Amino acid sequence: MAALQLALLLMSLASPLVPTASAADEDPLQDFCVALSPDELQQLQLTLNINGLPCKPAAAVKSSDFASQQLRNPANFTGNLGSAVNLATAATFGALNTQGLSIARIDYKPHGINPPHVHPRATEVLFLAQGTLLVGFVSTAPANQFFYQTIYAGDLFVFPRGLVHFQFNPDKSKPALGIAALNSQNPGASQLAVALFASNPPLPEDVLETTLGIDDDEVQRLIASVQGTLMM
Structure with missing residues:
Protein backbone atom coordinates (compact mmCIF):
# COMPACT_ATOMS: atom_id res chain seq x y z
CA MET A 1 0.00 0.00 0.00
CA ALA A 2 2.86 2.40 0.89
CA ALA A 3 4.52 1.72 -2.47
CA LEU A 4 1.26 2.45 -4.30
CA GLN A 5 0.81 5.73 -2.42
CA LEU A 6 4.39 6.73 -3.24
CA ALA A 7 3.85 5.94 -6.94
CA LEU A 8 0.66 8.02 -7.03
CA LEU A 9 2.47 10.91 -5.33
CA LEU A 10 5.30 10.81 -7.86
CA MET A 11 2.80 10.70 -10.73
CA SER A 12 0.96 13.72 -9.37
CA LEU A 13 4.21 15.66 -9.09
CA ALA A 14 5.22 14.72 -12.63
CA SER A 15 1.80 15.61 -14.10
CA PRO A 16 0.42 18.72 -12.39
CA LEU A 17 -3.35 19.12 -12.45
CA VAL A 18 -3.06 22.71 -13.65
CA PRO A 19 -1.46 22.83 -17.12
CA THR A 20 1.16 25.44 -17.89
CA ALA A 21 0.16 28.27 -20.18
CA SER A 22 1.62 28.39 -23.67
CA ALA A 23 1.85 31.11 -26.29
CA ALA A 24 -0.52 31.09 -29.24
CA ASP A 25 2.43 31.01 -31.65
CA GLU A 26 5.70 29.11 -31.44
CA ASP A 27 8.50 30.90 -29.61
CA PRO A 28 11.14 32.54 -31.83
CA LEU A 29 14.48 30.77 -32.21
CA GLN A 30 16.44 33.98 -32.82
CA ASP A 31 16.30 37.63 -31.77
CA PHE A 32 14.29 38.58 -34.85
CA CYS A 33 13.16 37.20 -38.19
CA VAL A 34 11.98 40.08 -40.40
CA ALA A 35 9.78 38.61 -43.10
CA LEU A 36 10.71 38.91 -46.74
CA SER A 37 8.30 41.05 -48.72
CA PRO A 38 6.29 39.46 -51.57
CA ASP A 39 8.61 41.16 -54.09
CA GLU A 40 11.69 39.81 -52.33
CA LEU A 41 10.15 36.35 -52.23
CA GLN A 42 9.46 36.50 -55.94
CA GLN A 43 13.01 37.63 -56.67
CA LEU A 44 14.35 34.69 -54.71
CA GLN A 45 11.79 32.39 -56.36
CA LEU A 46 11.01 30.71 -53.06
CA THR A 47 8.31 28.03 -53.22
CA LEU A 48 8.68 26.62 -49.73
CA ASN A 49 5.60 25.94 -47.58
CA ILE A 50 6.58 26.82 -44.03
CA ASN A 51 4.82 27.68 -40.76
CA GLY A 52 5.48 31.40 -40.81
CA LEU A 53 7.31 33.59 -43.29
CA PRO A 54 10.91 33.27 -44.56
CA CYS A 55 13.42 35.54 -42.87
CA LYS A 56 15.66 38.16 -44.41
CA PRO A 57 19.36 37.43 -43.95
CA ALA A 58 20.36 39.13 -40.69
CA ALA A 59 22.98 41.21 -42.49
CA ALA A 60 20.24 42.70 -44.72
CA VAL A 61 17.98 43.81 -41.85
CA LYS A 62 17.81 47.57 -41.24
CA SER A 63 16.52 49.66 -38.34
CA SER A 64 13.66 50.86 -40.54
CA ASP A 65 12.39 47.27 -40.80
CA PHE A 66 11.22 47.54 -37.18
CA ALA A 67 9.09 50.65 -37.75
CA SER A 68 5.76 50.97 -39.54
CA GLN A 69 3.35 53.77 -40.36
CA GLN A 70 0.53 51.37 -41.24
CA LEU A 71 -1.75 52.40 -38.37
CA ARG A 72 -1.44 56.15 -38.83
CA ASN A 73 -4.66 56.19 -40.82
CA PRO A 74 -7.88 54.18 -40.69
CA ALA A 75 -8.62 51.44 -43.18
CA ASN A 76 -11.34 51.99 -45.73
CA PHE A 77 -14.87 51.66 -44.42
CA THR A 78 -16.59 48.91 -46.40
CA GLY A 79 -20.25 47.99 -46.38
CA ASN A 80 -22.70 49.77 -44.11
CA LEU A 81 -21.43 48.36 -40.80
CA GLY A 82 -19.61 51.57 -39.91
CA SER A 83 -16.29 50.07 -38.85
CA ALA A 84 -12.83 49.85 -40.41
CA VAL A 85 -10.16 47.40 -39.23
CA ASN A 86 -6.54 48.15 -40.13
CA LEU A 87 -4.64 45.02 -39.04
CA ALA A 88 -0.85 44.86 -38.96
CA THR A 89 0.36 41.26 -39.15
CA ALA A 90 3.62 39.65 -40.19
CA ALA A 91 2.36 39.78 -43.77
CA THR A 92 2.12 43.60 -43.71
CA PHE A 93 4.77 44.43 -41.08
CA GLY A 94 7.65 41.99 -41.43
CA ALA A 95 9.19 42.66 -38.01
CA LEU A 96 6.24 40.86 -36.41
CA ASN A 97 7.31 37.55 -37.98
CA THR A 98 7.94 34.92 -35.25
CA GLN A 99 7.02 37.40 -32.50
CA GLY A 100 3.55 35.98 -31.85
CA LEU A 101 1.87 39.36 -32.16
CA SER A 102 -0.46 41.41 -34.35
CA ILE A 103 -1.96 44.83 -33.72
CA ALA A 104 -5.00 46.53 -35.18
CA ARG A 105 -6.49 49.99 -35.39
CA ILE A 106 -10.30 49.83 -35.37
CA ASP A 107 -12.32 52.92 -36.27
CA TYR A 108 -16.04 53.08 -35.55
CA LYS A 109 -18.45 55.58 -37.04
CA PRO A 110 -21.34 56.75 -34.83
CA HIS A 111 -23.50 53.65 -34.28
CA GLY A 112 -20.88 51.57 -36.11
CA ILE A 113 -20.25 47.92 -35.33
CA ASN A 114 -17.44 45.42 -35.72
CA PRO A 115 -19.90 42.53 -36.08
CA PRO A 116 -19.77 39.14 -34.33
CA HIS A 117 -16.64 37.26 -35.42
CA VAL A 118 -13.95 34.91 -34.16
CA HIS A 119 -10.15 34.82 -34.20
CA PRO A 120 -9.26 31.12 -34.37
CA ARG A 121 -5.61 31.59 -33.45
CA ALA A 122 -5.50 34.49 -31.00
CA THR A 123 -6.72 36.12 -27.82
CA GLU A 124 -7.47 39.82 -28.32
CA VAL A 125 -7.09 42.67 -25.83
CA LEU A 126 -8.78 45.92 -26.85
CA PHE A 127 -7.67 49.36 -25.64
CA LEU A 128 -10.29 52.04 -26.23
CA ALA A 129 -8.47 55.24 -27.16
CA GLN A 130 -11.52 57.36 -27.95
CA GLY A 131 -15.28 57.19 -27.48
CA THR A 132 -17.56 54.55 -25.97
CA LEU A 133 -18.12 50.92 -26.95
CA LEU A 134 -20.44 48.12 -25.95
CA VAL A 135 -18.30 44.98 -26.19
CA GLY A 136 -18.90 41.34 -25.44
CA PHE A 137 -18.27 37.67 -26.15
CA VAL A 138 -20.09 34.35 -25.76
CA SER A 139 -18.37 31.54 -23.86
CA THR A 140 -18.45 27.78 -24.41
CA ALA A 141 -18.16 26.93 -20.70
CA PRO A 142 -20.43 28.05 -19.13
CA ALA A 143 -22.25 27.19 -22.34
CA ASN A 144 -23.43 30.21 -24.33
CA GLN A 145 -22.98 32.73 -21.50
CA PHE A 146 -22.85 36.30 -22.75
CA PHE A 147 -20.17 38.46 -21.09
CA TYR A 148 -20.48 42.15 -21.96
CA GLN A 149 -19.44 45.59 -20.77
CA THR A 150 -19.72 49.23 -21.78
CA ILE A 151 -16.18 50.60 -21.90
CA TYR A 152 -14.87 54.14 -22.15
CA ALA A 153 -11.68 55.86 -23.33
CA GLY A 154 -8.71 54.42 -21.42
CA ASP A 155 -10.39 51.05 -20.68
CA LEU A 156 -9.27 47.55 -21.65
CA PHE A 157 -11.34 44.47 -22.51
CA VAL A 158 -10.21 40.91 -23.28
CA PHE A 159 -11.79 38.62 -25.88
CA PRO A 160 -10.60 35.03 -25.26
CA ARG A 161 -9.22 33.05 -28.16
CA GLY A 162 -11.69 31.50 -30.57
CA LEU A 163 -14.86 32.91 -28.95
CA VAL A 164 -17.54 34.88 -30.79
CA HIS A 165 -17.22 38.59 -29.95
CA PHE A 166 -18.16 42.06 -31.19
CA GLN A 167 -17.74 45.79 -30.58
CA PHE A 168 -20.54 48.34 -31.04
CA ASN A 169 -20.46 52.13 -30.80
CA PRO A 170 -23.76 53.10 -29.11
CA ASP A 171 -23.16 56.82 -29.59
CA LYS A 172 -25.18 58.19 -32.52
CA SER A 173 -23.10 61.36 -32.88
CA LYS A 174 -19.47 60.58 -31.94
CA PRO A 175 -16.95 58.12 -33.44
CA ALA A 176 -14.77 55.73 -31.46
CA LEU A 177 -11.22 54.44 -31.88
CA GLY A 178 -9.77 51.21 -30.52
CA ILE A 179 -6.33 49.58 -30.59
CA ALA A 180 -6.34 45.79 -30.41
CA ALA A 181 -3.38 43.51 -29.71
CA LEU A 182 -3.60 39.82 -30.64
CA ASN A 183 -1.15 37.12 -29.61
CA SER A 184 -0.60 35.65 -33.06
CA GLN A 185 1.21 36.98 -36.11
CA ASN A 186 -1.70 35.59 -38.17
CA PRO A 187 -4.80 35.57 -35.93
CA GLY A 188 -7.37 35.00 -38.67
CA ALA A 189 -10.90 36.39 -38.56
CA SER A 190 -14.26 34.93 -39.55
CA GLN A 191 -17.47 36.96 -39.43
CA LEU A 192 -20.41 34.74 -38.53
CA ALA A 193 -22.89 36.30 -40.92
CA VAL A 194 -20.44 36.18 -43.82
CA ALA A 195 -19.45 32.57 -43.09
Missing part, protein backbone atom coordinates in the same frame (compact mmCIF):
# COMPACT_ATOMS: atom_id res chain seq x y z
CA LEU A 196 -23.10 31.50 -43.10
CA PHE A 197 -24.59 33.62 -45.88
CA ALA A 198 -21.75 34.77 -48.13
CA SER A 199 -19.36 31.82 -48.33
CA ASN A 200 -17.81 30.71 -51.61
CA PRO A 201 -19.28 28.37 -52.71
CA PRO A 202 -22.50 28.98 -50.76
CA LEU A 203 -23.56 26.71 -47.93
CA PRO A 204 -26.44 24.39 -48.93
CA GLU A 205 -29.72 26.17 -48.30
CA ASP A 206 -31.15 23.03 -46.68
CA VAL A 207 -28.36 23.23 -44.11
CA LEU A 208 -29.19 26.86 -43.31
CA GLU A 209 -32.95 26.23 -43.17
CA THR A 210 -32.63 23.24 -40.82
CA THR A 211 -29.97 24.84 -38.62
CA LEU A 212 -31.78 28.15 -38.18
CA GLY A 213 -35.35 26.87 -38.34
CA ILE A 214 -36.35 29.19 -41.19
CA ASP A 215 -37.85 28.72 -44.63
CA ASP A 216 -36.34 29.25 -48.07
CA ASP A 217 -37.68 32.79 -48.43
CA GLU A 218 -36.03 33.87 -45.20
CA VAL A 219 -32.74 32.24 -46.23
CA GLN A 220 -32.81 34.15 -49.52
CA ARG A 221 -33.57 37.40 -47.66
CA LEU A 222 -30.64 36.89 -45.28
CA ILE A 223 -28.25 36.00 -48.11
CA ALA A 224 -29.25 39.14 -50.02
CA SER A 225 -29.00 41.26 -46.86
CA VAL A 226 -25.53 40.06 -45.88
CA GLN A 227 -24.13 40.28 -49.41
CA GLY A 228 -25.69 43.72 -49.80
CA THR A 229 -24.07 44.87 -46.54
CA LEU A 230 -20.66 43.81 -47.83
CA MET A 231 -21.05 45.62 -51.15
CA MET A 232 -22.54 48.91 -49.92
Whole structure:
Protein backbone atom coordinates (compact mmCIF):
# COMPACT_ATOMS: atom_id res chain seq x y z
CA MET A 1 0.00 0.00 0.00
CA ALA A 2 2.86 2.40 0.89
CA ALA A 3 4.52 1.72 -2.47
CA LEU A 4 1.26 2.45 -4.30
CA GLN A 5 0.81 5.73 -2.42
CA LEU A 6 4.39 6.73 -3.24
CA ALA A 7 3.85 5.94 -6.94
CA LEU A 8 0.66 8.02 -7.03
CA LEU A 9 2.47 10.91 -5.33
CA LEU A 10 5.30 10.81 -7.86
CA MET A 11 2.80 10.70 -10.73
CA SER A 12 0.96 13.72 -9.37
CA LEU A 13 4.21 15.66 -9.09
CA ALA A 14 5.22 14.72 -12.63
CA SER A 15 1.80 15.61 -14.10
CA PRO A 16 0.42 18.72 -12.39
CA LEU A 17 -3.35 19.12 -12.45
CA VAL A 18 -3.06 22.71 -13.65
CA PRO A 19 -1.46 22.83 -17.12
CA THR A 20 1.16 25.44 -17.89
CA ALA A 21 0.16 28.27 -20.18
CA SER A 22 1.62 28.39 -23.67
CA ALA A 23 1.85 31.11 -26.29
CA ALA A 24 -0.52 31.09 -29.24
CA ASP A 25 2.43 31.01 -31.65
CA GLU A 26 5.70 29.11 -31.44
CA ASP A 27 8.50 30.90 -29.61
CA PRO A 28 11.14 32.54 -31.83
CA LEU A 29 14.48 30.77 -32.21
CA GLN A 30 16.44 33.98 -32.82
CA ASP A 31 16.30 37.63 -31.77
CA PHE A 32 14.29 38.58 -34.85
CA CYS A 33 13.16 37.20 -38.19
CA VAL A 34 11.98 40.08 -40.40
CA ALA A 35 9.78 38.61 -43.10
CA LEU A 36 10.71 38.91 -46.74
CA SER A 37 8.30 41.05 -48.72
CA PRO A 38 6.29 39.46 -51.57
CA ASP A 39 8.61 41.16 -54.09
CA GLU A 40 11.69 39.81 -52.33
CA LEU A 41 10.15 36.35 -52.23
CA GLN A 42 9.46 36.50 -55.94
CA GLN A 43 13.01 37.63 -56.67
CA LEU A 44 14.35 34.69 -54.71
CA GLN A 45 11.79 32.39 -56.36
CA LEU A 46 11.01 30.71 -53.06
CA THR A 47 8.31 28.03 -53.22
CA LEU A 48 8.68 26.62 -49.73
CA ASN A 49 5.60 25.94 -47.58
CA ILE A 50 6.58 26.82 -44.03
CA ASN A 51 4.82 27.68 -40.76
CA GLY A 52 5.48 31.40 -40.81
CA LEU A 53 7.31 33.59 -43.29
CA PRO A 54 10.91 33.27 -44.56
CA CYS A 55 13.42 35.54 -42.87
CA LYS A 56 15.66 38.16 -44.41
CA PRO A 57 19.36 37.43 -43.95
CA ALA A 58 20.36 39.13 -40.69
CA ALA A 59 22.98 41.21 -42.49
CA ALA A 60 20.24 42.70 -44.72
CA VAL A 61 17.98 43.81 -41.85
CA LYS A 62 17.81 47.57 -41.24
CA SER A 63 16.52 49.66 -38.34
CA SER A 64 13.66 50.86 -40.54
CA ASP A 65 12.39 47.27 -40.80
CA PHE A 66 11.22 47.54 -37.18
CA ALA A 67 9.09 50.65 -37.75
CA SER A 68 5.76 50.97 -39.54
CA GLN A 69 3.35 53.77 -40.36
CA GLN A 70 0.53 51.37 -41.24
CA LEU A 71 -1.75 52.40 -38.37
CA ARG A 72 -1.44 56.15 -38.83
CA ASN A 73 -4.66 56.19 -40.82
CA PRO A 74 -7.88 54.18 -40.69
CA ALA A 75 -8.62 51.44 -43.18
CA ASN A 76 -11.34 51.99 -45.73
CA PHE A 77 -14.87 51.66 -44.42
CA THR A 78 -16.59 48.91 -46.40
CA GLY A 79 -20.25 47.99 -46.38
CA ASN A 80 -22.70 49.77 -44.11
CA LEU A 81 -21.43 48.36 -40.80
CA GLY A 82 -19.61 51.57 -39.91
CA SER A 83 -16.29 50.07 -38.85
CA ALA A 84 -12.83 49.85 -40.41
CA VAL A 85 -10.16 47.40 -39.23
CA ASN A 86 -6.54 48.15 -40.13
CA LEU A 87 -4.64 45.02 -39.04
CA ALA A 88 -0.85 44.86 -38.96
CA THR A 89 0.36 41.26 -39.15
CA ALA A 90 3.62 39.65 -40.19
CA ALA A 91 2.36 39.78 -43.77
CA THR A 92 2.12 43.60 -43.71
CA PHE A 93 4.77 44.43 -41.08
CA GLY A 94 7.65 41.99 -41.43
CA ALA A 95 9.19 42.66 -38.01
CA LEU A 96 6.24 40.86 -36.41
CA ASN A 97 7.31 37.55 -37.98
CA THR A 98 7.94 34.92 -35.25
CA GLN A 99 7.02 37.40 -32.50
CA GLY A 100 3.55 35.98 -31.85
CA LEU A 101 1.87 39.36 -32.16
CA SER A 102 -0.46 41.41 -34.35
CA ILE A 103 -1.96 44.83 -33.72
CA ALA A 104 -5.00 46.53 -35.18
CA ARG A 105 -6.49 49.99 -35.39
CA ILE A 106 -10.30 49.83 -35.37
CA ASP A 107 -12.32 52.92 -36.27
CA TYR A 108 -16.04 53.08 -35.55
CA LYS A 109 -18.45 55.58 -37.04
CA PRO A 110 -21.34 56.75 -34.83
CA HIS A 111 -23.50 53.65 -34.28
CA GLY A 112 -20.88 51.57 -36.11
CA ILE A 113 -20.25 47.92 -35.33
CA ASN A 114 -17.44 45.42 -35.72
CA PRO A 115 -19.90 42.53 -36.08
CA PRO A 116 -19.77 39.14 -34.33
CA HIS A 117 -16.64 37.26 -35.42
CA VAL A 118 -13.95 34.91 -34.16
CA HIS A 119 -10.15 34.82 -34.20
CA PRO A 120 -9.26 31.12 -34.37
CA ARG A 121 -5.61 31.59 -33.45
CA ALA A 122 -5.50 34.49 -31.00
CA THR A 123 -6.72 36.12 -27.82
CA GLU A 124 -7.47 39.82 -28.32
CA VAL A 125 -7.09 42.67 -25.83
CA LEU A 126 -8.78 45.92 -26.85
CA PHE A 127 -7.67 49.36 -25.64
CA LEU A 128 -10.29 52.04 -26.23
CA ALA A 129 -8.47 55.24 -27.16
CA GLN A 130 -11.52 57.36 -27.95
CA GLY A 131 -15.28 57.19 -27.48
CA THR A 132 -17.56 54.55 -25.97
CA LEU A 133 -18.12 50.92 -26.95
CA LEU A 134 -20.44 48.12 -25.95
CA VAL A 135 -18.30 44.98 -26.19
CA GLY A 136 -18.90 41.34 -25.44
CA PHE A 137 -18.27 37.67 -26.15
CA VAL A 138 -20.09 34.35 -25.76
CA SER A 139 -18.37 31.54 -23.86
CA THR A 140 -18.45 27.78 -24.41
CA ALA A 141 -18.16 26.93 -20.70
CA PRO A 142 -20.43 28.05 -19.13
CA ALA A 143 -22.25 27.19 -22.34
CA ASN A 144 -23.43 30.21 -24.33
CA GLN A 145 -22.98 32.73 -21.50
CA PHE A 146 -22.85 36.30 -22.75
CA PHE A 147 -20.17 38.46 -21.09
CA TYR A 148 -20.48 42.15 -21.96
CA GLN A 149 -19.44 45.59 -20.77
CA THR A 150 -19.72 49.23 -21.78
CA ILE A 151 -16.18 50.60 -21.90
CA TYR A 152 -14.87 54.14 -22.15
CA ALA A 153 -11.68 55.86 -23.33
CA GLY A 154 -8.71 54.42 -21.42
CA ASP A 155 -10.39 51.05 -20.68
CA LEU A 156 -9.27 47.55 -21.65
CA PHE A 157 -11.34 44.47 -22.51
CA VAL A 158 -10.21 40.91 -23.28
CA PHE A 159 -11.79 38.62 -25.88
CA PRO A 160 -10.60 35.03 -25.26
CA ARG A 161 -9.22 33.05 -28.16
CA GLY A 162 -11.69 31.50 -30.57
CA LEU A 163 -14.86 32.91 -28.95
CA VAL A 164 -17.54 34.88 -30.79
CA HIS A 165 -17.22 38.59 -29.95
CA PHE A 166 -18.16 42.06 -31.19
CA GLN A 167 -17.74 45.79 -30.58
CA PHE A 168 -20.54 48.34 -31.04
CA ASN A 169 -20.46 52.13 -30.80
CA PRO A 170 -23.76 53.10 -29.11
CA ASP A 171 -23.16 56.82 -29.59
CA LYS A 172 -25.18 58.19 -32.52
CA SER A 173 -23.10 61.36 -32.88
CA LYS A 174 -19.47 60.58 -31.94
CA PRO A 175 -16.95 58.12 -33.44
CA ALA A 176 -14.77 55.73 -31.46
CA LEU A 177 -11.22 54.44 -31.88
CA GLY A 178 -9.77 51.21 -30.52
CA ILE A 179 -6.33 49.58 -30.59
CA ALA A 180 -6.34 45.79 -30.41
CA ALA A 181 -3.38 43.51 -29.71
CA LEU A 182 -3.60 39.82 -30.64
CA ASN A 183 -1.15 37.12 -29.61
CA SER A 184 -0.60 35.65 -33.06
CA GLN A 185 1.21 36.98 -36.11
CA ASN A 186 -1.70 35.59 -38.17
CA PRO A 187 -4.80 35.57 -35.93
CA GLY A 188 -7.37 35.00 -38.67
CA ALA A 189 -10.90 36.39 -38.56
CA SER A 190 -14.26 34.93 -39.55
CA GLN A 191 -17.47 36.96 -39.43
CA LEU A 192 -20.41 34.74 -38.53
CA ALA A 193 -22.89 36.30 -40.92
CA VAL A 194 -20.44 36.18 -43.82
CA ALA A 195 -19.45 32.57 -43.09
CA LEU A 196 -23.10 31.50 -43.10
CA PHE A 197 -24.59 33.62 -45.88
CA ALA A 198 -21.75 34.77 -48.13
CA SER A 199 -19.36 31.82 -48.33
CA ASN A 200 -17.81 30.71 -51.61
CA PRO A 201 -19.28 28.37 -52.71
CA PRO A 202 -22.50 28.98 -50.76
CA LEU A 203 -23.56 26.71 -47.93
CA PRO A 204 -26.44 24.39 -48.93
CA GLU A 205 -29.72 26.17 -48.30
CA ASP A 206 -31.15 23.03 -46.68
CA VAL A 207 -28.36 23.23 -44.11
CA LEU A 208 -29.19 26.86 -43.31
CA GLU A 209 -32.95 26.23 -43.17
CA THR A 210 -32.63 23.24 -40.82
CA THR A 211 -29.97 24.84 -38.62
CA LEU A 212 -31.78 28.15 -38.18
CA GLY A 213 -35.35 26.87 -38.34
CA ILE A 214 -36.35 29.19 -41.19
CA ASP A 215 -37.85 28.72 -44.63
CA ASP A 216 -36.34 29.25 -48.07
CA ASP A 217 -37.68 32.79 -48.43
CA GLU A 218 -36.03 33.87 -45.20
CA VAL A 219 -32.74 32.24 -46.23
CA GLN A 220 -32.81 34.15 -49.52
CA ARG A 221 -33.57 37.40 -47.66
CA LEU A 222 -30.64 36.89 -45.28
CA ILE A 223 -28.25 36.00 -48.11
CA ALA A 224 -29.25 39.14 -50.02
CA SER A 225 -29.00 41.26 -46.86
CA VAL A 226 -25.53 40.06 -45.88
CA GLN A 227 -24.13 40.28 -49.41
CA GLY A 228 -25.69 43.72 -49.80
CA THR A 229 -24.07 44.87 -46.54
CA LEU A 230 -20.66 43.81 -47.83
CA MET A 231 -21.05 45.62 -51.15
CA MET A 232 -22.54 48.91 -49.92
